[in-house]
Amino acid sequence: MKLMTLAALALVFSPAAFAAKETKSSLNIGEARIFAPLKGSNATAGYGTFINTTDKEVSVTIEKADPFKAVEMHETVEKDGRMAMQKVEKLTIPAKGSVDLKPGGNHIMLFDPNREVKAEETLKVTLKVNGKSETYDFKVIPRVKPEGHHHH
Amino acid sequence: MMLHLPCYSLAECPFRFYIQTMKSLKKQMLIAFFAGVLALAALGAGLWFSQQGPRMGGDFSLIHEGATWIFSEHAKPLNLLYVGYAKCPDVCPMALSFSAQAFKMLTSKEAARVQLIFISVDTKNDTAESVSIYAKQFNPEFIGLTGTQEAIDLAIKPFGATYMVEENPKSYLGYSIAHTDRIFILNKKGIVVDSISSPRSADEIAQKIKENL
Numbered sequence: 001m002k003l004m005t006l007a008a009l010a011l012v013f014s015p016a017a018f019a020a021k022e023t024k025s026s027l028n029i030g031e032a033r034i035f036a037p038l039k040g041s042n043a044t045a046g047y048g049t050f051i052n053t054t055d056k057e058v059s060v061t062i063e064k065a066d067p068f069k070a071v072e073m074h075e076t077v078e079k080d081g082r083m084a085m086q087k088v089e090k091l092t093i094p095a096k097g098s099v100d101l102k103p104g105g106n107h108i109m110l111f112d113p114n115r116e117v118k119a120e121e122t123l124k125v126t127l128k129v130n131g132k133s134e135t136y137d138f139k140v141i142p143r144v145k146p147e148g149h150h151h152h
Numbered sequence: 153m154m155l156h157l158p159c160y161s162l163a164e165c166p167f168r169f170y171i172q173t174m175k176s177l178k179k180q181m182l183i184a185f186f187a188g189v190l191a192l193a194a195l196g197a198g199l200w201f202s203q204q205g206p207r208m209g210g211d212f213s214l215i216h217e218g219a220t221w222i223f224s225e226h227a228k229p230l231n232l233l234y235v236g237y238a239k240c241p242d243v244c245p246m247a248l249s250f251s252a253q254a255f256k257m258l259t260s261k262e263a264a265r266v267q268l269i270f271i272s273v274d275t276k277n278d279t280a281e282s283v284s285i286y287a288k289q290f291n292p293e294f295i296g297l298t299g300t301q302e303a304i305d306l307a308i309k310p311f312g313a314t315y316m317v318e319e320n321p322k323s324y325l326g327y328s329i330a331h332t333d334r335i336f337i338l339n340k341k342g343i344v345v346d347s348i349s350s351p352r353s354a355d356e357i358a359q360k361i362k363e364n365l
Contacts, residue, residue: 035245038238040278040286040296043325045241070324076242082314083243083350084330087322103246104351110241111324143245144252144290 026054032138036119046108047101052093060091063126069112209343212307214297215280230266233336235313237274238286252290253354272298273315
């Protein structure tokens with residue numbers, strides 16, 4: 001019994017356990033998704049909820065997303081009754097807060113994939129969180145849900 | 153036969169001058185009365201038209217897969233019209249995918265009476281072929297159109313749709329197009345009977361189609 005407690009304590013205080021706690025990301029992304037690119041267009045969009053798990057502001061910039069040639073963050077804004085887009089260099093996620101990347105607002109823009117990207121794939125997107133590169137999984141989803149799966 | 157000489161002053165012929173003045177007054181009152189009736193009628197008509205909303209829309213001609221496509225030749229009882237561009241990553245594909253989902257909510261009888269027309273205003277980057285391929289991926293029946301800048305401007309103006317090509321050197325694409333984000337619902341004559349602004353849902357689009365069919 002004593003031995004087991006010791007073993008458990010050793011495990012808790014082991015460097016590995018500490019390391020795991022330290023590398024825990026300050027940013028989580030909920031519903032990370034990218035729309036499968038369409039023929040006739042070289043641009044598609046990605047969305048998700050960026051959640052700051054820390055009690056300090058977190059800055060996020062976008063680095064890369066293979067196999068896309070370029071990736072940027074943009075915001076859709078209404079200008080003179082028209083919908084316009086402007087590039088966003090950096091997102092700031094408030095302490096313990098979140099920023100929703102959603103249609104008609106902030107979004108990730110991805111250009112010119114160098115291979116065909118299909119629905120159901122998972123792509124790696126690299127973001128810079130407080131200047132540190134971190135990779136997140138984004139699921140590729142179809143623009144129109146296939147027959148038999150459509151939403152009601 | 154009596155000779156009627158005009159009277160120019162009260163001193164010359166007081167009685168006749170009085171009669172003449174009264175006659176012209178009566179005429180003036182009659183004119184004023186009719187003018188009043190006309191003004192009221194115009195006001196009424198104006199009010200009635202303003203209640204009806206402005207009659208926007210009309211026929212237009214663009215290019216579909218390399219051939220001339222005239223709205224009046226292809227019009228269905230109900231026609232959804234969206235103006236955008238294929239490289240638009242956010243608002244256009246959302247409008248088109250919600251519309252495609254909405255079409256799936258219709259009965260086959262309803263679906264046969266409605267179509268969606270997507271007009272690309274990106275004359276530099278979209279061709280009649282590429283915009284048609286683009287639109288069909290949302291629904292094989294969706295019609296993608298484009299044309300010369302003059303033809304596009306002429307086609308979309310009656311609907312009150314506008315766009316503006318904006319240089320964006322900081323972006324990989326180098327440009328973006330600010331445009332009206334509205335689904336116009338047209339009758340068979342191309343007149344706007346309803347429209348759906350964003351944010352919108354597939355349910356809302358389906359409901360608007362059913363209401364107007």
